[in-house]
Amino acid sequence: MSAKVPKFKLTRFLLDAKRNSYAGLDDNAAILNPLLKGSKQLEWKDGDWFYRDVYYGMSLFTGMEVVYYRGKPIWSMSYSGGTQSDVKAEETKIIYTFLRSALMKAPVEFPVRGPAAFSNKNLSYIMTSHGILESFWGQEEVSADGICRYALTFAGGLVR
Numbered sequence: 001m002s003a004k005v006p007k008f009k010l011t012r013f014l015l016d017a018k019r020n021s022y023a024g025l026d027d028n029a030a031i032l033n034p035l036l037k038g039s040k041q042l043e044w045k046d047g048d049w050f051y052r053d054v055y056y057g058m059s060l061f062t063g064m065e066v067v068y069y070r071g072k073p074i075w076s077m078s079y080s081g082g083t084q085s086d087v088k089a090e091e092t093k094i095i096y097t098f099l100r101s102a103l104m105k106a107p108v109e110f111p112v113r114g115p116a117a118f119s120n121k122n123l124s125y126i127m128t129s130h131g132i133l134e135s136f137w138g139q140e141e142v143s144a145d146g147i148c149r150y151a152l153t154f155a156g157g158l159v160r
Contacts, residue, residue: 014111015108016044018111021042022053022100023106041053042054049067050069058092059092062078074159075156075159078154083149084149084150091149095144099114125141126141127140135157
């Protein structure tokens with residue numbers, strides 16, 4: 001990690017940004033006029049720190065998160081995923097509500113997605129990752145009654 005930006009400050013900001021955007025507020029955190037036409041854009045700012053999450057799609061989506069420090073991009077993550085093709089709109093809402101609950105439990109040491117495992121009633125969340133905050137990739141899944149209903153892949157790290 002750069003001497004100018006200690007890792008603990010980046011991890012703390014990521015936790016706050018995610019909890020104050022999609023994980024905590026769903027699309028209610030989206031700004032009205034996104035930079036890219038047709039996208040959803042969520043933002044969070046705290047002093048010198050700024051977070052932007054831009055994505056396209058709903059049941060199948062792709063996007064990118066970027067953290068800026070003093071106006072300079074320092075960390076980024078791309079992601080792509082969604083629900084299985086046979087998942088109906090009502091089930092999608094349930095899955096995404098559960099997913100946001102998992103994302104709110106992101107571990108302080110690796111606040112990229114959710115915890116390694118989380119469950120509630122018949123739904124379970126599993127996240128596997130490789131690497132460290134500075135350079136990583138991984139995937140997550142949500143299963144209902146043991147059957148995968150949602151999957152996402154992600155990759156990212158420091159911007160140099």
